[in-house]
Amino acid sequence: xxxxxxxxxxxxxYPMPFxxxxxxxxxxxxxxxxxxxxxxxxxxxxxxWALPGGVxxxxxxxxxGDAAQRVATERLRVxxxxxxxLTAVGGRSRDPRSPWALAIVxxxxxxxxxxxxxxxxxxxxxxWVPVDEAAADTRLAFDHAELVRGAAAVTRAxxxxxxxxxxxxxxxxxxxxxxxxxxxxxxxxxxKSSFRRRLDEHRLLEPVPGEMRTGAFxxxxxxxxx
Amino acid sequence: xxxxxxxxxxxxxYPMPFxxxxxxxxxxxxxxxxxxxxxxxxxxxxxxWALPGGVxxxxxxxxxGDAAQRVATERLRVxxxxxxxLTAVGGRSRDPRSPWALAIVxxxxxxxxxxxxxxxxxxxxxxWVPVDEAAADTRLAFDHAELVRGAAAVTRAxxxxxxxxxxxxxxxxxxxxxxxxxxxxxxxxxxKSSFRRRLDEHRLLEPVPGEMRTGAFxxxxxxxxx
DNA sequence: TCAAAAGTGTTTGGGTTACACCCATGG
DNA sequence: CCATGGGTGTAACCCAAACACTTTTGA
Numbered sequence: 447x448x449x450x451x452x453x454x455x456x457x458x459x460y461p462m463p464f465x466x467x468x469x470x471x472x473x474x475x476x477x478x479x480x481x482x483x484x485x486x487x488x489x490x491x492x493x494x495w496a497l498p499g500g501v502x503x504x505x506x507x508x509x510x511g512d513a514a515q516r517v518a519t520e521r522l523r524v525x526x527x528x529x530x531x532l533t534a535v536g537g538r539s540r541d542p543r544s545p546w547a548l549a550i551v552x553x554x555x556x557x558x559x560x561x562x563x564x565x566x567x568x569x570x571x572x573x574w575v576p577v578d579e580a581a582a583d584t585r586l587a588f589d590h591a592e593l594v595r596g597a598a599a600v601t602r603a604x605x606x607x608x609x610x611x612x613x614x615x616x617x618x619x620x621x622x623x624x625x626x627x628x629x630x631x632x633x634x635x636x637x638k639s640s641f642r643r644r645l646d647e648h649r650l651l652e653p654v655p656g657e658m659r660t661g662a663f664x665x666x667x668x669x670x671x672x
Numbered sequence: 673x674x675x676x677x678x679x680x681x682x683x684x685x686y687p688m689p690f691x692x693x694x695x696x697x698x699x700x701x702x703x704x705x706x707x708x709x710x711x712x713x714x715x716x717x718x719x720x721w722a723l724p725g726g727v728x729x730x731x732x733x734x735x736x737g738d739a740a741q742r743v744a745t746e747r748l749r750v751x752x753x754x755x756x757x758l759t760a761v762g763g764r765s766r767d768p769r770s771p772w773a774l775a776i777v778x779x780x781x782x783x784x785x786x787x788x789x790x791x792x793x794x795x796x797x798x799x800w801v802p803v804d805e806a807a808a809d810t811r812l813a814f815d816h817a818e819l820v821r822g823a824a825a826v827t828r829a830x831x832x833x834x835x836x837x838x839x840x841x842x843x844x845x846x847x848x849x850x851x852x853x854x855x856x857x858x859x860x861x862x863x864k865s866s867f868r869r870r871l872d873e874h875r876l877l878e879p880v881p882g883e884m885r886t887g888a889f890x891x892x893x894x895x896x897x898x
Numbered sequence: 899t900c901a902a903a904a905g906t907g908t909t910t911g912g913g914t915t916a917c918a919c920c921c922a923t924g925g
Numbered sequence: 926c927c928a929t930g931g932g933t934g935t936a937a938c939c940c941a942a943a944c945a946c947t948t949t950t951g952a
Contacts (some may be wrong), residue, residue, distance in 0.1 A: 509763025
């Protein structure tokens with residue numbers, strides 16, 4: 447055919463969905479898994495808490511990962527290493543701003559210390575909210591509570607199977623510290639002995655020869671990845 | 673800026689990505705897992721094999737799932753029950769037809785018999801290709817080989833953990849038939865005894881009282897879901 | 899010497915694999 | 926009666942949970 451349904455030059459004439467990135471940024475705050483939310487100061491959902499997000503800018507972003515990084519930089523004034531795609535949602539009634547809205551959702555787990563988001567462009571108050579609270583909060587904007595549920599579930603499943611988020615961890619750490627973080631993410635206690643056996647059966651860590659973590663009590667061997 | 677980056681009325685002025693749906697339709701053909709590919713008869717990638725796909729039409733589709741169904745209907749002339757989101761990919765250099773292309777990828781596992789796709793609108797020759805062959809074929813269009821790899825991996829993982837694709841199975845079946853299908857999907861033999869024990873420990877099936885599958889040899893009990 | 903955290907060993911049990919074996923039927 | 930697929934039982938194994946125990950340190 448002359449132009450075809452598959453990809454005519456005219457295809458660009460079809461109106462396209464309003465395409466956004468949303469970020470589910472998780473961390474361990476106050477002994478539990480938490481998600482970073484911002485308060486919306488504009489319609490729609492004005493005054494409600496929501497995941498940070500932004501429009502995909504085809505003039506600025508090389509690809510989806512790039513777009514997510516730019517959104518993180520603009521909204522939170524930080525880089526997010528190791529962002530991972532969570533899901534995509536879209537439809538007619540998602541967002542009153544446009545007749546059809548599409549959201550690509552990324553998730554990240556970031557070290558709470560050393561991660562200092564500041565409300566950036568168009569960004570309002572930021573707040574860490576315990577995930578289980580946010581996931582159950584029906585007052586979050588859009589379907590963000592559902593997205594938080596998904597991000598938390600995937601992240602916890604990874605930790606449970608010892609697919610550890612090394613980008614989230616400090617470079618070196620004691621086994622006690624590591625176990626504490628995993629327990630905080632999972633929200634349940636782990637058995638020390640089992641935890642350690644699994645770690646070295648999976649060959650995940652190696653001790654850092656000289657170093658010891660010296661605290662109030664007996665010093666602990668320090669480990670690093672691999 | 674005057675109106676804000678988050679959601680000014682002017683936001684609609686940003687050019688949006690060219691948003692498409694791609695379908696990874698899997699089935700068991702000839703004793704192995706296969707994926708449905710169509711030959712492209714237009715640029716780009718003319719002459720190469722590719723996943724069936726189509727543009728998201730905000731005037732026709734209520735949401736993403738709807739869009740996927742419409743694409744299936746238009747391209748393959750069939751409905752695809754139980755489509756599931758696989759992933760999203762997008763970027764500048766993905767598709768020469770537009771400066772920035774986004775693809776939402778769905779996967780489905782369909783019964784080979786009772787599933788009769790016919791090349792529809794703008795659709796050319798269709799062909800079932802063994803997944804492992806397609807996944808390794810560097811000549812597939814776009815990044816579709818990678819998408820096939822993903823779809824196969826997820827599907828196999830589900831079957832391996834006995835998360836059975838009941839929409840793919842006939843309504844009733846003998847255990848031998850079921851095991852055969854699982855083996856075909858996984859590409860490796862399963863132990864009969866273990867397979868059956870796992871099935872009834874997980875309480876997945878129930879026998880259909882009177883019915884027996886009568887074949888060349890000893891008749892087999894017929895089962896159904898739950 | 900005691901509290902607290904580091905670190906080790908041993909037992910138990912769930913779930914899966916591997917394999918051996920019997921049963922029923924059509925040819 | 927035997928080849929073939931249906932169907933069952935058992936032992937071994939892997940992995941992780943549970944828990945008891947020793948060690949080392951600062952206060």
